[in-house]
Amino acid sequence: MKAGVVHAREDIRFEEIEKSVPKKGQVLIKVKYTGICGSDVPRVNGDACHFFPNVLGHEFSGTVEAVGEGVTKIRPGSRVAGVPLVPCMKCPDCQKGNYSLCKHYSFIGSREFGSFAEYVVVPEQNAVPFEDEVSFEQGAFFEPATVALHGLKRVPWNGGKTVAILGGGTIGMFVMQWAKIFGAREVVVFDINNERLELGKRLGATAGINTLEEGFMDRAKELTEGQGFDYVFETAGNTITMRMAFELAANKANVCFVGTPTKDLTFTVKEWENMNRKEFNLTGSWMSYSAPFPGEEWKLVAHYFKTGELKFDESFIFKKLPLSQIADAFEMYKTPGFVKGKILIDSEQ
Ligand SMILES: [Zn+2]
Numbered sequence: 161m162k163a164g165v166v167h168a169r170e171d172i173r174f175e176e177i178e179k180s181v182p183k184k185g186q187v188l189i190k191v192k193y194t195g196i197c198g199s200d201v202p203r204v205n206g207d208a209c210h211f212f213p214n215v216l217g218h219e220f221s222g223t224v225e226a227v228g229e230g231v232t233k234i235r236p237g238s239r240v241a242g243v244p245l246v247p248c249m250k251c252p253d254c255q256k257g258n259y260s261l262c263k264h265y266s267f268i269g270s271r272e273f274g275s276f277a278e279y280v281v282v283p284e285q286n287a288v289p290f291e292d293e294v295s296f297e298q299g300a301f302f303e304p305a306t307v308a309l310h311g312l313k314r315v316p317w318n319g320g321k322t323v324a325i326l327g328g329g330t331i332g333m334f335v336m337q338w339a340k341i342f343g344a345r346e347v348v349v350f351d352i353n354n355e356r357l358e359l360g361k362r363l364g365a366t367a368g369i370n371t372l373e374e375g376f377m378d379r380a381k382e383l384t385e386g387q388g389f390d391y392v393f394e395t396a397g398n399t400i401t402m403r404m405a406f407e408l409a410a411n412k413a414n415v416c417f418v419g420t421p422t423k424d425l426t427f428t429v430k431e432w433e434n435m436n437r438k439e440f441n442l443t444g445s446w447m448s449y450s451a452p453f454p455g456e457e458w459k460l461v462a463h464y465f466k467t468g469e470l471k472f473d474e475s476f477i478f479k480k481l482p483l484s485q486i487a488d489a490f491e492m493y494k495t496p497g498f499v500k501g502k503i504l505i506d507s508e509q
């Protein structure tokens with residue numbers, strides 16, 4: 161089969177490798193689309209790849225082609241989304257159902273071969289079926305959509321409240337939509353890009369605030385009658401938005417950091433003290449799993465994509481490229497700000 165194989169830093173090649181065979185409890189998926197994740201970029205353009213040669217790709221959709229011995233829940237022909245985490249299922253964290261926290265996990269598309277290929281093999285429980293109403297494009301967005309939903313599950317959630325979403329990227333757009341689906345009164349998206357803010361409003365946000373504009377904090381506070389937001393989700397992993405979260409939180413708010421940090425972060429005393437003075441709860445969110453594995457997150461994405469309540473906008477996709485052009489896709493990330501949205505790799509082309 162054909163695959164995009166990483167051989168070294170900045171060396172990813174479209175080439176022939178041996179086709180995977182499903183073993184006991186595994187399914188063979190004929191891959192349709194795989195999204196390039198932010199975490200894939202340093203694995204090709206930097207030094208984050210676990211080993212060479214490696215096949216990345218963990219946000220994928222496709223059709224089950226064959227199943228191994230003992231597979232009961234999935235049939236050949238099923239349309240499925242890939243679940244990348246393969247937890248050990250034995251450690252104390254796994255036994256409590258906290259699969260994201262497992263230290264002995266494998267991961268499809270980083271620690272074992274992933275879906276930048278014509279085929280990928282995964283354990284049966286790592287294939288989530290979806291119905292015909294859900295497209296293969298949407299199938300490749302299950303993972304980010306579940307990451308967003310897991311953020312909501314990390315806070316004591318109540319409907320009827322005000323919610324701030326910091327960062328209008330793919331994850332931010334999904335957190336915003338989940339907040340609406342689960343009954344938020346107002347959801348405001350914060351970003352530096354007006355197009356993303358417009359997209360947010362198209363998808364149901366109450367308002368969008370450009371944080372590059374002067375006086376944005378006052379306008380944000382006005383939207384909540386000076387109270388601040390009951391829930392604040394940081395989805396950009398940016399030091400500026402992380403500090404902003406402390407500022408935007410209401411008294412007794414819940415603040416959740418979903419974005420992956422990339423830089424050291426410092427607070428002024430005044431910024432930091434917000435946590436004391438407002439008595440807000442601060443927590444983080446990691447990946448998208450719960451018991452029974454892979455968790456409600458995955459079921460709900462399949463459900464709400466099907467009903468259309470979880471909206472999918474074509475602008476989530478920056479470009480679709482055939483697998484044969486995977487090297488060009490990673491090249492695009494070398495120009496800062498060039499890639500706006502998700503690049504989908506089409507394994508059938
Ligand atoms: Zn990812």
Ligand SMILES: [Zn+2]
Pocket residue numbers: 247248249250251252253254255262263264265
């Ligand atoms: Zn474990």
